Amino acid sequence: MSKSFNEWVKGCQQRVEVAAGELLPPTDLEPKILHEAMRYSVIGGGKRVRPLLVYAVSELFGVDEHNADRVALAIECVHSYSLIHDDLPCMDNDMLRHGKPTTHAKYGEAMAMLAGDALQPEAFIYISETTLNPHQKLVLISLLADAASSRGMCGGQAIDLSMVGKKMTLEELRHMHALKTGTLLHAAVMSGIWCAKEESSSEELIEALSSYGNAVGLLFQIVDDILDVVSSAEKLGKTAGKDALENKPTYVSILGLDKSRELAKEQYELALASVQKIENIVGGNKTLRLREIADFIYSRDH
Amino acid sequence: MSKSFNEWVKGCQQRVEVAAGELLPPTDLEPKILHEAMRYSVIGGGKRVRPLLVYAVSELFGVDEHNADRVALAIECVHSYSLIHDDLPCMDNDMLRHGKPTTHAKYGEAMAMLAGDALQPEAFIYISETTLNPHQKLVLISLLADAASSRGMCGGQAIDLSMVGKKMTLEELRHMHALKTGTLLHAAVMSGIWCAKEESSSEELIEALSSYGNAVGLLFQIVDDILDVVSSAEKLGKTAGKDALENKPTYVSILGLDKSRELAKEQYELALASVQKIENIVGGNKTLRLREIADFIYSRDH
Numbered sequence: 001m002s003k004s005f006n007e008w009v010k011g012c013q014q015r016v017e018v019a020a021g022e023l024l025p026p027t028d029l030e031p032k033i034l035h036e037a038m039r040y041s042v043i044g045g046g047k048r049v050r051p052l053l054v055y056a057v058s059e060l061f062g063v064d065e066h067n068a069d070r071v072a073l074a075i076e077c078v079h080s081y082s083l084i085h086d087d088l089p090c091m092d093n094d095m096l097r098h099g100k101p102t103t104h105a106k107y108g109e110a111m112a113m114l115a116g117d118a119l120q121p122e123a124f125i126y127i128s129e130t131t132l133n134p135h136q137k138l139v140l141i142s143l144l145a146d147a148a149s150s151r152g153m154c155g156g157q158a159i160d161l162s163m164v165g166k167k168m169t170l171e172e173l174r175h176m177h178a179l180k181t182g183t184l185l186h187a188a189v190m191s192g193i194w195c196a197k198e199e200s201s202s203e204e205l206i207e208a209l210s211s212y213g214n215a216v217g218l219l220f221q222i223v224d225d226i227l228d229v230v231s232s233a234e235k236l237g238k239t240a241g242k243d244a245l246e247n248k249p250t251y252v253s254i255l256g257l258d259k260s261r262e263l264a265k266e267q268y269e270l271a272l273a274s275v276q277k278i279e280n281i282v283g284g285n286k287t288l289r290l291r292e293i294a295d296f297i298y299s300r301d302h
Numbered sequence: 303m304s305k306s307f308n309e310w311v312k313g314c315q316q317r318v319e320v321a322a323g324e325l326l327p328p329t330d331l332e333p334k335i336l337h338e339a340m341r342y343s344v345i346g347g348g349k350r351v352r353p354l355l356v357y358a359v360s361e362l363f364g365v366d367e368h369n370a371d372r373v374a375l376a377i378e379c380v381h382s383y384s385l386i387h388d389d390l391p392c393m394d395n396d397m398l399r400h401g402k403p404t405t406h407a408k409y410g411e412a413m414a415m416l417a418g419d420a421l422q423p424e425a426f427i428y429i430s431e432t433t434l435n436p437h438q439k440l441v442l443i444s445l446l447a448d449a450a451s452s453r454g455m456c457g458g459q460a461i462d463l464s465m466v467g468k469k470m471t472l473e474e475l476r477h478m479h480a481l482k483t484g485t486l487l488h489a490a491v492m493s494g495i496w497c498a499k500e501e502s503s504s505e506e507l508i509e510a511l512s513s514y515g516n517a518v519g520l521l522f523q524i525v526d527d528i529l530d531v532v533s534s535a536e537k538l539g540k541t542a543g544k545d546a547l548e549n550k551p552t553y554v555s556i557l558g559l560d561k562s563r564e565l566a567k568e569q570y571e572l573a574l575a576s577v578q579k580i581e582n583i584v585g586g587n588k589t590l591r592l593r594e595i596a597d598f599i600y601s602r603d604h
Contacts, residue, residue, distance in 0.1 A: 025451075025452050025453065029453075030457070030461070031452070031457050031460040031461045031464065033460065033464055034452050034456065034457060034460035035452060038452065081419075082419075085415060085416075085419060088392075088415070090390075090410075090411035090412045090415060091412050091415070108392075109392035110392045110393050110463050111460065111463065111464075113387060113390070113392060113393070113415070114387075114456050114459055114460050114463070116419075117383075117384075117387060117418075117419075117422070117450075117456050117459075118450075118451055118452040118456035118457070118460075120419075120422050120423070120450075121422070121446075121447040121448070121450040121451040121456075122447075122451060122452075124426055124443055124444075124447040125444065125447045125448065125451065128440060128443060128444050128447070134436035134437055134439075134440055135436055137436075137440060138430060138436055138439060138440065141426055141430060141443060142426075142427065142430050144423075145423040145424075145426040145427045145430070146423070146427065148419075148420075148422075148423040149327075149420055149423040149424060149427065150327050150333070150336050150337060150340065150420040150424075151327065151331075154336065154416050154419050154420035154423075155332070155333050155336060155420070157416055157419075158333040158335065158336035158413065158416050158420075159332070159333045161412050161413065161416070162333065162335055162413075
């Protein structure tokens, strides 16, 4: 734990890059163009918030790095596929992502859709390839499948889609985001504990981690909405101000900027309170990274 | 085994309908429109060839019906999602499927894409929900994930996409179809045996079933290409003559109609030879359905 947070984050990001480079199908394997598009979409971009959560919780319980890498990459593959599909013309029609052309801007719509489609089964393959016991693998697979399903990420996308131009209550918005981004962030947190030996997971600890996962999930989205208003495309690496332009309901459009900032602070404090509970159970200063990730999500400017 | 083949097929199709009705997320659960689109795509259509294969092999080994239903539906969900995405404007741009409007024709492109996306994790959830042992579940999940991956179905789609208007050798065409439709049909056959108690699966039997799976997979596609030329949209329930119109390489365009029919006959005989091998191992007349499915695929007119 002597590393600074920035160094730790860089190390984690590096691990995702290495794992993706090793595990994604190689570009000299046919169909090369598909494998190129898959790698283009996953490698070399993003803050890797979900892997950071997997790694932070994994380190808390001393999970084998080989397994944590596979689980982190699996979740990142599902996240990446959702971004590819979300950027397509029939969805958000975005040309810029992580500061580079979106997958369909580079490979065409059809190939981008297929790259997304093909990243989803990869996720389940990587979990299968861990050295965890069968029960742990099955829990992780269910966790990820649920998070990716119509009761999770895809459901949130569908609500988002059907709400463009419509009025949404705060509760509806919160529910949409809980599904759209919350479930996968929550799954990232929970997968860390399921990678650990089963005996380390008391009901109380699982509950505290689950609260933490929910709080950072919500916090992430509120900050995202605030940044879409106050930040620039240059910093974001994607088109800024799009939400307002497209008349999308956001925390800022419903609550205004000040109230949104208050709500973000509330969630941040909730996250820290959960970390405190976790620390009370596992002891010591082991939870530093969880605290730092909450700080990072709360105070990021891109 | 006193039922006629037609009665048996109807029974299997009914079982898929019932399982889909029970297991797919209900339309009174939000997001309703997404769940409607998912059900629209899976329920009430298709020959259910993959489930037929699952059921035939499952019956051969006395697999619990509850489990066979879940595995059959899982594979059909992956198949259905691939059809939804394949029909989208950026892919084949088809408006008719199983004699009714395609999913995007009815629900719009974005919702159709999401319905496809959301059907994929359902498949893994249904396998997780069987009462099979953890090892069996994991084998089935890997089998299905591999078949759906870039080394399977998505890979075949990508090759198909990049080959429109180009010359293809017979070997290239065969490879494309082996991935595009072959892997999932093969997975349907093999999943039946993995649902059975492990001790029932000798190397020899697995090999014979695998040959059968490969032969019917190839046979299915050759017949499909022939039907696209000789059948009508009314019979097919989808647009006929599209392959030639779009300058897509097919068995017929490469070999001509007569040679394609010869190749189909060859694969049909290969399938029957594999059935004979299976019968030699399991004994009796248990393999009737496998034989009948090969007949059915060989002689279907739609």
